[in-house]
Amino acid sequence: MHGASRIIVPDIDAWSLFMPYVLPDRVYTAAQVRELDARLIAAGTPGIELMQRAAEALWQVVQQRWPHQRQMTVLCGGGNNAGDGYLLAKLALQAGWQVVVWAVADPQTLQGDAASALQAARADGVDIQRWHGQALLAGVLVDALLGTGLSGEVRGDYVDAIAQINAASGPVLSVDLPSGLDADRGVTLGCAVIADLTVTFIGLKLGLLTGEGPDYSGELLFAALADGEAADPSFERLSMARWAKTLPVRKQAAHKGHFGHLLIVGGGQGMGGAIMLAAEAALCSGAGKISVATRPEHVAPLLSRCPELMVRGIDGVAQLQGLLEQADALVIGPGLGRDSWAQALLDAALEWQGPRVLDADALNLLAERAAPVTLGADTVISPHPAEAARLLAWDNARVQSDRPAALARLVDLLGCSVILKGAGSLVASTDAALPAVCTDGNPGMAVGGMGDVLSGLLGALLAQRIPAARAARYAVLVHALAGESAASGGQVGMRASDMFIPIKALLNQREAE
Template sequence: MDIPQPLYSAESVRELDRRTIAALRIPSISLMKRAGRAAFTQLLARWPEAGRLQVFCGGGNNGGDGYVIAALAAERQIPVTVYACVEPQKLSGDAAEAFRYAGQEGVQVVTSLAELDSADANTVIVDALLGTGFSGAVREHMAQAIERINRAPAPVLAVDMPSGVEADSGFAETAVQADVTVTFIGRKFGLFCGRGAALSGEVVFAGLGAPDSVYRDEQPLAQRYGAASVPRLPRRPADAYKNQFGHVLVVGGDRGFGGAAMMAAESAARTGAGLVSLATRPEHLPAALTRCPEVMARPVISGQELEPLLDSPSVVAVGPGLGREPWGEQLLARAARADVPVVLDADALNILAGGRVLAGHRRDDWVLTPHVGEAARLLGWETNEVLADPRTAAQAIQQKFSGVVILKGAGTLIAHEGGVDLINSGNPGMASGGMGDLLTGIVAALIGQHMPLPKAARLAVWLHGEAGNRAAADGQRGLLATDLLPWVRKLVD
């Protein structure tokens, strides 16, 4: 199993830059030229037939990288024009030296968008406007340049970060949509989370020759897990029997929402739980038995009737289709106090956020799986506040309720006592009803198979997303949650 990728803040990357320059004993302009060359090499590899380049340069080191790219293009006699969003005479330090380098190679520089020819399909645009230091609102002249880039019928390579994306959070309002982002020295957290994950395109990492020693003791914001680094279940022994692999009890399915609880139960079964039970409204039993007879469906009309059912399972998942009526509140109040690990989703989280049930309740052995709106309710925040800083939101929920928190999104975050993990898995076709119910069942089944909670969360998120990718191989639109189930079974084994 490979190690996860550390994701750094802008401040940490500046420190890594400083350490790299010191370790390699080179001037800072040499590191800038390495960055420019790394980006230019990627550009040529992706678009070898590029007829010309347009490079949009800002006033900082990101703009300096852009001037280096322009100079390298001119050296290869590729037609190139730079739009200088900041007047060249205002440049200083390495950016000014990079501008002089471009000038020596005869690069054409314009300072007005009106002077810039329209890009066409033979053009490659290089975004070097705003780098890792950006935060807040994009200024008007930069916004106009970003709009020009996004309107062009040409591919875009972003240097280090797509302009307008915050490196520490992935938050963006006005931002460049890149096809490829080449990032240097350290992978920035914001490339893989929130809007940043959608705007960065394919992210290519260039270490620029930084030795391993520069990363020592530099704390990342998160660890990024993928197919090669998520934990996996061990192979089952030849003499295995069902009681070795956990008994999942799914609690939910109020009137009108029976399908959510059924899908959670079936996904737990397909993920390998030895036994799966379902506690739901009596009227849902015929459908549940027809849909998946392997699930032991039990009727419950009150929290009192749920009580004896809590003696048998090794993990309880509560929330799918639970509703917010007294029936759901009673069931949650009982289920959340079970003596086994608990997974909370959907209306269980909304009831918890309301504070009337389980006020002040904390557990080390539960997993909370909110989307952005549920996360906002759990914290008493506005949704935009969660979107602006999802990592802080995930950590705040974990600190408030303990346990493990899975904050679902484009770049799902897993907050636990040991830190924050990030997993990019899945596709836009999964933005449909029932997907969260499947994830709940997967998490519960993995816990039932004796995975520690943080590991179960990592594998569940990756498995869920990858199953979605496989199921969407012939198209994302119209993808249903149950389309993932055959792939969940194949991938978990």
């Protein structure tokens, strides 16, 4: 997962519409972006003007990121992305750069604004040549091949062109979308350009943010191109600008009862670390009281590490019932295991009425049931792709091939809030809130225990009476941002326990404002 990088732009309102800047919070499907584009044109902004603004945005990026290259190779296809590429080539040539355009699609087949852009580039003397397998790719490589209209696998000369871009040594800039990447699902359509940087236009596309999207798009920047009428998005991009005030400021007269009693259940034989991570994360996340129900052998290590916990060693359901009666919220799953002890505890947790989190082995046990269980709006589940596949009776590849569809199906099947973890984690719930995508976090978080930390954080928010749908979104955001903070010393070697201090700091941002 890649966070957005900010480019400083001139303090000129007119330029702010088409200079690359921070990512917006509204996320659209490819069809919606095409509709937004059509609306802008219908409202009076000519299509060729939008292309010119796109080229200006791209040129600003090139000058700021690679000012000393002085050489550019643009690969153009047969759609509007090609028009952006031709106009960018014209700008670079006017600035004295050495420029060549390789036309992978016959330029004579271009229509409308793209054809006008081609004519403008030709009129200025841009060197435009037909693509062939021995084409030389030098300097900054601009991918203006394929856009959001691609529906099937990449074919023909485009396959060879993409392969040569990926094998070249120069920096790669993709126009709107890396060619070959599905704009809605974040999967490659046979093959795709691996960009160092992508500038996307009009509306932010979900496929850039989840699944394989971040690995192919590289650093991602956004340029609106015009100030058009806002349309209803398909997803929300999670950001602290909206979610920082999820936890209310604590009153001076507050006591621990105001912040809930969280019960965490797990830690089967040989798996005490998972329950320990979840419990300590909950301690850092503001729950008033935390009880842990676990195997008796884990009691002493838990109390030794965290004396603030109330730890109970249990052998079966009878000992769990009293703890459930006292709880305001429940987490079950970290290190739970899949034996009869674990199954009996899960059965009790499913009968309990209240806000709860199901994760890890609780989900694996749930998947083994003969029929789906309706969990309810107060429940949050947080599967990784393999756990989601088990719940859906799909394979892992099917989940990853359409993460938005898998998310929606899980919500429909189980009737709860769902966090589909992974690069560009997705969140959805049974209420009317938009599904959400998280663009923060980093690959250093791909280590054991990170999911247990998220479960503890989620449980603590539920204990503090944050509604499940809201808690799911806020927890995912805080968890990802904590990962960014924890990676400040490097991604390699990160530990799940590195998250505790950043989580506490992030949850206290509201009070610091």
